[in-house]
Amino acid sequence: MAINLHSENIIHIGEVPKLPFMKGRGRRLSCATLYRWINNGLRGVKLETVLIGGSRCTSVEACERFIGATQGGSPAPAACRTASQRTKAVDAAKRQLDAFGI
Template sequence: MSAALIAEGPRPIAAVGRSNPATKNLNPRTLLRWAQRGVRGVKLESLQVGGRLMSTAAALDRFLAALNAGPEPAPSAPRSPAERRRASAAAGEELERLGV
């Protein structure tokens, strides 16, 4: 990952944020947080150069695209005891119908 960022020409993370119209008004600490902690499991690609955090415009574009790729499928809610009993009864009837 670092080699790809170096090839893309890294710049200080604040400068990367100012260069993108979608993020130009964000506080540089926001981009720092995106690189360190991430958002919904997605981190902004970055590298440390001489005590400064660096990234690229392409990395920021990939980060924003990953965040906006679409919602993750919602986990299904656990079935209630009544739903489990109905499903079990239906499965039992199906097995009897099949002669199993």
């Protein structure tokens, strides 16, 4: 899955070690480890990145997907719905209930 620049939280690769869930054994990850994950991957999974204005960037969601995929489980869940998406879903559910007479 590619990074969606419109809906994901883009961060510079140097900010990744500061993410709370990216700590290895209680320590911050080194830049060398991050670049190894980007170039070579870990357990067959590469950390997704994009090049923006000459700077290597990733997203918080891409980091979550990477951690989920390398832990042997399914990728991390997608980001929560926006307020407008929730409103549309509620309206659709109300229409269905009305159609059933509930």
